Amino acid sequence: MIGTKQDALIEITQLVKQYVMGRETVTVLKGVSLSVYPGDFVAIVGPSGSGKSTMMNVIGCLDTPTDGSYKLDGTEVRGLSDNKLADIRNKKIGFIFQGFHLLPKLTALENCELPLIYRGLPAKQRREMAMTALEQVGLGERVHHRPSELSGGQQQRVAIARALATNPPILLADEPTGALDMKTGQEVLSLIEELNRKGHTIVLITHDMDVAKRAGRTVVMRDGELTETVGRRETHEAQPRLPDGVQERLVEQA
Amino acid sequence: MKLSQGFRMAFKSVWSNKLRTALSMLGILIGVATVIALVGMGQGSKNQVEQQVASLGTNSLSVTITGRGTATSLSLEDALALADISNIEAVAPTVSGNATVKYEKTSTDVTVEGITGHYETVNDFSVQSGRYIAPVDVRNTQKVALIGVDTATELFGSDDPVGEVIAVNGSRFTIVGLLESKGSSLTGSNDEKILIPITTAQKMFDSVGVRSISIKVEDLDRMDQTVAALEASLLETFRGDDSSYRVFNQEDAVETLNSVNETMNTMLLYVAAITLVVGGIGVMNIMLVSVTERTREIGIRKSLGAKRRDILFQFLVEAVVISGIGGALGIGAGFLGSEAIGIANGTDTSVPPQTVAIAFVFSAVVGVVFGIFPANKASRLKPVDALRHD
Numbered sequence: 001m002i003g004t005k006q007d008a009l010i011e012i013t014q015l016v017k018q019y020v021m022g023r024e025t026v027t028v029l030k031g032v033s034l035s036v037y038p039g040d041f042v043a044i045v046g047p048s049g050s051g052k053s054t055m056m057n058v059i060g061c062l063d064t065p066t067d068g069s070y071k072l073d074g075t076e077v078r079g080l081s082d083n084k085l086a087d088i089r090n091k092k093i094g095f096i097f098q099g100f101h102l103l104p105k106l107t108a109l110e111n112c113e114l115p116l117i118y119r120g121l122p123a124k125q126r127r128e129m130a131m132t133a134l135e136q137v138g139l140g141e142r143v144h145h146r147p148s149e150l151s152g153g154q155q156q157r158v159a160i161a162r163a164l165a166t167n168p169p170i171l172l173a174d175e176p177t178g179a180l181d182m183k184t185g186q187e188v189l190s191l192i193e194e195l196n197r198k199g200h201t202i203v204l205i206t207h208d209m210d211v212a213k214r215a216g217r218t219v220v221m222r223d224g225e226l227t228e229t230v231g232r233r234e235t236h237e238a239q240p241r242l243p244d245g246v247q248e249r250l251v252e253q254a
Numbered sequence: 255m256k257l258s259q260g261f262r263m264a265f266k267s268v269w270s271n272k273l274r275t276a277l278s279m280l281g282i283l284i285g286v287a288t289v290i291a292l293v294g295m296g297q298g299s300k301n302q303v304e305q306q307v308a309s310l311g312t313n314s315l316s317v318t319i320t321g322r323g324t325a326t327s328l329s330l331e332d333a334l335a336l337a338d339i340s341n342i343e344a345v346a347p348t349v350s351g352n353a354t355v356k357y358e359k360t361s362t363d364v365t366v367e368g369i370t371g372h373y374e375t376v377n378d379f380s381v382q383s384g385r386y387i388a389p390v391d392v393r394n395t396q397k398v399a400l401i402g403v404d405t406a407t408e409l410f411g412s413d414d415p416v417g418e419v420i421a422v423n424g425s426r427f428t429i430v431g432l433l434e435s436k437g438s439s440l441t442g443s444n445d446e447k448i449l450i451p452i453t454t455a456q457k458m459f460d461s462v463g464v465r466s467i468s469i470k471v472e473d474l475d476r477m478d479q480t481v482a483a484l485e486a487s488l489l490e491t492f493r494g495d496d497s498s499y500r501v502f503n504q505e506d507a508v509e510t511l512n513s514v515n516e517t518m519n520t521m522l523l524y525v526a527a528i529t530l531v532v533g534g535i536g537v538m539n540i541m542l543v544s545v546t547e548r549t550r551e552i553g554i555r556k557s558l559g560a561k562r563r564d565i566l567f568q569f570l571v572e573a574v575v576i577s578g579i580g581g582a583l584g585i586g587a588g589f590l591g592s593e594a595i596g597i598a599n600g601t602d603t604s605v606p607p608q609t610v611a612i613a614f615v616f617s618a619v620v621g622v623v624f625g626i627f628p629a630n631k632a633s634r635l636k637p638v639d640a641l642r643h644d
C-alpha cells in the first residue's frame with residue numbers, strides 16, 4: 001500500500017453492513033477494507049447496487065456499520081453517540097450528493113452558511129467563509145440566488161462550496177455528475193480535480209469508468225466486496241467484467 | 255449552534271414557507287375565534303336573562319288564581335288582605351286584558367292592566383311625569399290612566415300626553431301620568447301598556463275577582479316562611495282546594511331560567527370544543543403533509559452537522575411562533591366576531607378570560623405538539639434514512 005508511514009485519514013477494516021428487511025438479512029458490505037491518506041483522490045467504482053453509496057454513507061457517518069472497524073483521523077467511529085457523529089460530519093466531512101441536497105428556500109450563500117451555523121460561528125465569519133467557498137467554485141456573482149434560480153451545474157457547485165465552506169479534511173462525492181449533462185459534469189469533475197490539487201482529500205463514488213479514471217486511485221466495488229486496482233490499464237481491462245456499469249455509461253452518453 | 259441563531263433560523267423558515275405557515279395559522283385562528291365568539295354569545299344571552307330576572311326582583315312573589323267560578327276566585331278585598339301576613343311589604347293585585355286605545359285619528363292595541371297604587375312599589379315601576387294611580391281613583395272607579403312611553407310616542411309623538419284624553423275600548427280616560435321607560439322583561443314590553451285603576455279594569459273586562467297578584471317581601475331570608483303563610487292563607491280562602499292557585503317564587507323562576515341557560519351554554523361549549531378539535535386536525539394535517547419535505551430537510555441539516563437538539567429547537571420555535579400568532583389573531587377575530595354577533599342580536603356579549611385562555615392554550619398545544627411530533631420522529635432517524643425519505 002501507498003504511504004504507510006503517514007497516518008491514514010480513513011482506515012476501514014473488515015467492515016460489514018447489513019440491512020434487516022422483514023425476516024431476511026441482506027449483507028450489502030461483506031467485510032471491506034480501505035485506507036485513504038491525506039491528499040488522496042480515491043474513486044470507488046462499481047455497478048449500480050454493488051454497495052458504493054452504502055460505503056459512502058458509512059464513511060460520511062450518515063449511517064453506522066454493523067461490524068468491523070472504521071477509524072476516521074485516528075478515532076474509532078463505531079459506537080459513537082449521535083451528537084459525536086454530528087460533530088464529525090460537521091468538522092471532518094464535506095458531502096457532495098448526486099441530488100445536490102440544497103435547501104430550496106435558502107439562497108446559495110445561506111446554504112453554504114448552514115454547516116457553519118451548526119458549528120456555532122459568528123455571522124460575520126460565517127459570511128466570509130461561505131463567500132470564499134462560493135468564489136472558489138466560481139459562483140461569487142450568484143450568492144443571493146435560490147437553488148431554483150440556478151442551473152443543475154450551478155446547484156452542484158453551490159453544494160461543493162457548502163462542502164468546502166467548513167474546510168473539512170475529507171470531501172465525499174456520491175455520483176456528483178449523475179444528475180448533470182456531459183458538459184457540466186466535466187466542469188464539476190475539473191473542479192473536484194482542482195480541489196484535489198489544492199490538497200483536499202477526495203473520495204469519489206461513481207459507476208462510470210471515465211469518471212473514475214480522473215482519480216489518482218481506483219477501487220472497485222463488486223457485490224459488496226472491494227478490490228484495489230493499480231494503474232489505469234488494469235481498470236480498462238476490468239471493464240468487460242462490469243457489464244452493468246458500462247451499459248449505464250453508454251446509456252448516459254447516448 | 256447558538257440560541258439566537260436557532261431563533262433566527264426558525265423565523266426564517268416560518269417566513270419563507272408562507273403558504274404552510276398561513277394554513278396552519280388559519281386552523282388555529284378559526285378554532286380559537288369560534289370558541290370565543292360562541293362562548294361570548296352564550297355568556298351574552300345568559301347575562302341578558304339574568305338582567306331581566308333581576309329587574310323582576312328576587313324579593314317578589316306572584317300568585318296566580320287558576321280556579322274558575324265564584325267559589326274559586328279571589329275578591330279584591332281578599333287579595334288586599336294578604337298584605338296583613340307578616341313580612342309582606344306590599345300587595346299589588348292586577349286585572350289585565352287587551353284593549354284598543356284611540357287618540358284623535360291614531361289607534362293602537364295595547365295591554366291594559368288594572369292596578370292599585372302599590373303596583374309602583376311592588377314592581378318598581380314609577381312615573382316620569384304626572385301622578386300615579388291613587389287610592390281614591392281605585393275607590394271611585396275613576397277613568398284615569400298611566401301610559402307607557404312607547405304607546406305615548408305612538409299616539410302623541412313627542413307631545414306631552416299628560417292631561418290628554420284617550421278612548422280605551424270606547425270609554426274616555428284621562429291620562430294622569432307618563433310611565434318611566436323600562437324596556438322589555440320576560441313578561442313582554444313594559445313600555446307598550448296602559449295602567450288604570452283595578453276597579454275600573456274589573457268593570458271594563460267584566461271580571462269579578464283578581465287573577466294575578468304580585469307581592470313584595472320585606473326580608474328575603476324569611477321567604478320560605480312567608481310563602482308558607484301565604485299558601486296557608488290561600489288554602490283557607492279556597493276552603494282546602496289547593497289546585498285553584500299557584501304561588502311563584504321569583505327565585506325559583508331564576509333558577510329554572512338559569513338551568514335552561516346552563517344547558518344552552520353547555521351545548522355551545524360542545525360545539526366550540528368540536529370546532530377546536532376540527533381546527534386542531536387541520537393544523538395536524540398541514541404539519542403531517544409537509545413531513546416528507548421536512549424529513550429531507552432534517553436529513554440535509556443533520557448531514558451538515560445539526561444535532562438532534564438543534565433540529566428540535568428549530569421546529570419547536572417554528573411551531574410556537576405559528577401557534578402563538580395564529581392563536582393571538584384568533585383571539586382578535588373571536589372578539590370582533592362576538593361583538594358583531596352582539597350588535598346583530600342587540601345583546602351584550604361578554605367573553606370570560608378563562609375561555610380565551612383555554613382556547614388559546616389548547617390550540618397552541620395542538621400546534622406545538624403536531625409541529626414537533628413529526629420533527630421529533632425525523633430527528634431520531636439516521637441522516638441516511640432521513641435523506642432517502644419519500
Ligand SMILES: Nc1ncnc2c1ncn2[C@@H]1O[C@H](COP(=O)(O)OP(=O)(O)O)[C@@H](O)[C@H]1O
Nearest residue numbers: 019021026028047048049050051052053054055
Ligand atoms: N436502507 C436499506 N435497506 C435495505 N437495503 C438497502 C438499503 N440501502 C441500500 N440497500 C441495498 O443495498 C444494496 C447496495 O445499495 P447502494 O449502496 O445504494 O448501491 P450503489 O450505490 O452501489 O448503487 C442494494 O441492493 C440496495 O437495495
Ligand SMILES: [Mg+2]
Nearest residue numbers: 052053054175
Ligand atoms: Mg448509489
